[in-house]
Amino acid sequence: MENYTPSPAVKQTLSQLKALPCIAKALDFLKEDTAPTLKQQIELAKIPAPTYHEKEKALAFCEALKAEGLEDVHLDRFGNAIGLRRGKGAARVIMEAHMDTVFPLGTKLEPRIEGSRVYLPGVNDDTSGLGSILTVIRALNAAGIETEADLYFMGTVEEEGMGGLGGMKKHMSENSYDASISIDGSGFGTIVYGGTxxxxxxxxxxxxxxxxxxxxxxxxxxxxxxxxxxxxxxxxxxxxxxxxxxxxxxxxxxxxxxxxxxxxxxxxxxxxxxxxxxxxxxxxxxxxxxxxxxxxxxxxxxxxxxxxxxxxxxxxxPAVSQSADIPLVQALYTVIEDAGLTPKFAVGGATNCTMAINAGIPAVCIGSGGTGGGAHSLDEYNDDTDRHIASGATLLLLLMMAGVAGETAPLAEKKA
Ligand SMILES: [Zn+2]
Incomplete structure (x- = not known):
C-alpha cells in the first residue's frame, strides 16, 4: 500500500506513551524477560495439543495466567483459556494466540537446542504467541501499568486444519470486544488485517x-x-x-x-x-x-x-476485510515503523483475526518476533534473538488501543 500515512492523532498517542517512565520500565523489562519467556514457552510446547485435544495445555496456560495475577481465569465453554486484567472499563481489548498444533498425539515433543534455535514441534506456531502474551502481562505488572480499557488474554482452541478457526469463532459468537490482537507465528512486521x-x-x-x-x-x-x-x-x-x-x-x-x-x-x-x-x-x-x-x-x-x-x-x-484506515491498523503500522521495520500489508490471511473481523470487531494479527521456521513440520523451530523488539511493539500496540490510566486515551472505541 503506497503512501500509507497514519493520522497525527495515532502518532501522537505513541509519542505520549513513549514519554512515560512506566513504559520505559516495561520495555526494559521485556529485554530481561526474553530468556524466561522462552523457557516457559518450551514447557507449554511440550504438552501435546493437537486440535480438539488442547485441554491439558489450556489448563497449564490458565495456571500461567493466574500466576501473573489475572482475574476470572477459566476455560470458556468451548475450551479457550481466558483471563482478565482489569482496567477502568473504558473498552474491552483482547489479545490471543492459539494453543493447538498440527501434531498428532504421540508426536515426540522434546526440545533440541542448536545455537539460538530451539527445535520443537509447535514451539513457534503458535506457542511463541502464548509466550508473547505472558511476557507482555509480566511487563505491565513489572512497570505497574494500569489501563483505561479492560484487557483480556486468551489461549484459543481449534485454530488449525479441521478446527477452522473454530475456537475463536465460537468465543466471538458469545463475547464482544472493541479491539482484537492475534499473535501467530514469529514473523513481525507484516500487518494481517483481513482474512482469506x-x-x-x-x-x-x-x-x-x-x-x-x-x-x-x-x-x-x-x-x-x-x-x-x-x-x-x-x-x-x-x-x-x-x-x-x-x-x-x-x-x-x-x-x-x-x-x-x-x-x-x-x-x-x-x-x-x-x-x-x-x-x-x-x-x-x-x-x-x-x-x-x-x-x-x-x-x-x-x-x-x-x-x-x-x-x-x-x-x-468467510473471506473478510476491513479498511486499512481503522485506528488499530494505523497503530500497528506506527509501532512497526517505530521498531525500525518497514510495515508490509498482507493480502488476506488465515488467522484467528478473520473470526474477530467477521464478528464486527476491529482486529489484526501480528507475529511474536525473533524468527522461526519449519511450521507444521517436525523440524519446527523458534529463534528468540532480538525478540524483545517485537514484544515491545506488541506492548505499545496494546497500550495504544487500551490507554494508560490517566495518561493516554484508548484508541479502542467502546461500542455503544
Ligand atoms: Zn498458527
Whole structure:
C-alpha cells in the first residue's frame, strides 16, 4: 500500500506513551524477560495439543495466567483459556494466540537446542504467541501499568486444519470486544488485517454396485460420477489476482479386494479459497453444479438408475476485510515503523483475526518476533534473538488501543 500515512492523532498517542517512565520500565523489562519467556514457552510446547485435544495445555496456560495475577481465569465453554486484567472499563481489548498444533498425539515433543534455535514441534506456531502474551502481562505488572480499557488474554482452541478457526469463532459468537490482537507465528512486521475465505468440503457419490462383469450395464458407477466431477472441477476458471484457488485433495473409492467390482460409494474432498467472499460463494456453487452434472451424465450414460450425491462441509471460513484506515491498523503500522521495520500489508490471511473481523470487531494479527521456521513440520523451530523488539511493539500496540490510566486515551472505541 503506497503512501500509507497514519493520522497525527495515532502518532501522537505513541509519542505520549513513549514519554512515560512506566513504559520505559516495561520495555526494559521485556529485554530481561526474553530468556524466561522462552523457557516457559518450551514447557507449554511440550504438552501435546493437537486440535480438539488442547485441554491439558489450556489448563497449564490458565495456571500461567493466574500466576501473573489475572482475574476470572477459566476455560470458556468451548475450551479457550481466558483471563482478565482489569482496567477502568473504558473498552474491552483482547489479545490471543492459539494453543493447538498440527501434531498428532504421540508426536515426540522434546526440545533440541542448536545455537539460538530451539527445535520443537509447535514451539513457534503458535506457542511463541502464548509466550508473547505472558511476557507482555509480566511487563505491565513489572512497570505497574494500569489501563483505561479492560484487557483480556486468551489461549484459543481449534485454530488449525479441521478446527477452522473454530475456537475463536465460537468465543466471538458469545463475547464482544472493541479491539482484537492475534499473535501467530514469529514473523513481525507484516500487518494481517483481513482474512482469506477457506472452505473444505466432501462430496459423496452413490450408485448401485455389483460384479464388474455381472452388473455391467445394469448399474451406474459412483466412481465414474466422482471422476466426471473431478474433471469438471479441474476445468473451472477462477478470477485472477484474487487469491482464488481450488484443489481436489482426496479421492476415495473402491478397494483391492473388489478390483473386479462396480463401486457403490465414492468420495472426493475439495479445498478452495478466495480473498473475496463473493468469488468464494460463486466457486462453491460451481463445484456443487459440477457434482450434479456429473451425476446426471453418469445416470444418462447407463440409463438404468439415478446416481445421487450429498456433501459435508468441514471448514467454512468467510473471506473478510476491513479498511486499512481503522485506528488499530494505523497503530500497528506506527509501532512497526517505530521498531525500525518497514510495515508490509498482507493480502488476506488465515488467522484467528478473520473470526474477530467477521464478528464486527476491529482486529489484526501480528507475529511474536525473533524468527522461526519449519511450521507444521517436525523440524519446527523458534529463534528468540532480538525478540524483545517485537514484544515491545506488541506492548505499545496494546497500550495504544487500551490507554494508560490517566495518561493516554484508548484508541479502542467502546461500542455503544
Ligand atoms: Zn498458527
Amino acid at each position: 475465505g477457506i472452505r473444505t468440503c466432501e462430496i459423496n457419490f452413490h450408485s448401485g454396485s455389483g460384479h464388474a462383469a455381472g452388473a455391467f450395464g445394469k448399474v451406474a458407477n459412483s466412481l465414474n460420477a466422482a471422476a466426471r466431477c473431478v474433471a469438471k472441477i479441474a476445468d473451472l476458471q477462477v478470477p485472477p489476482d484474487s487469491g482464488t484457488i481450488f484443489c481436489v485433495s482426496n479421492f476415495h473409492a473402491g478397494n483391492d479386494a473388489g478390483i473386479h467390482a462396480i463401486v457403490g460409494d465414492s468420495q472426493i474432498k475439495i479445498n478452495y479459497r478466495s480473498h473475496r467472499q463473493d468469488y468464494l460463494v460463486a466457486l462453491h456453487e460451481q463445484i456443487m453444479k459440477a457434482a450434479q452434472e456429473a451425476c446426471d451424465e453418469e445416470t444418462a450414460r447407463w440409463g438404468c438408475e439415478t446416481v445421487t450425491w450429498d456433501t459435508v462441509s468441514y471448514v467454512d471460513i
